[in-house]
Amino acid sequence: MFPGNSRAVSSKRSTNRARAPLVAPGSIKSREHIKEIIQRSQAVQSQLWPITKQALQGDAQGPLQAALVQSVIAVLDAHTERVAAMFDRMPWVVFFLLILTASVSLGVAAHNAVV
DSSP, X not given: OOOTTHHHHHHHHHHHHHTSOOOXXXXXXXXXXXXXXXXXXXXXXXXXXXXXXXXXXXXXXXXXXXXXXXXXXXXXXXXXXXXXXXXXXXXXXXXHXXXXXXXXXXXXXXXXXXX
């Protein structure tokens, strides 16, 4: 599937991707650390498309090539979901208002149950 020497390069890069350090919960101390982790991940991922293009060169297009493209897209989508999970948070004001609304609702329901 991979022409020439690109098989060895692809294997080495995918092994490096698999050995990329995982981020343990609670280990992130600052936004700079998050940005560093994301930059490192993007640097590794930026190598995926050139490898994919090399693998897809040629006339023979089939299920192996389609599976390769789908797996690369899945890796990129997983990265997008991880970044969204790190940065997409509910503002504290909204969270506080939700708790306040729930508390007042319970208080009113308890008061009505007693009366």
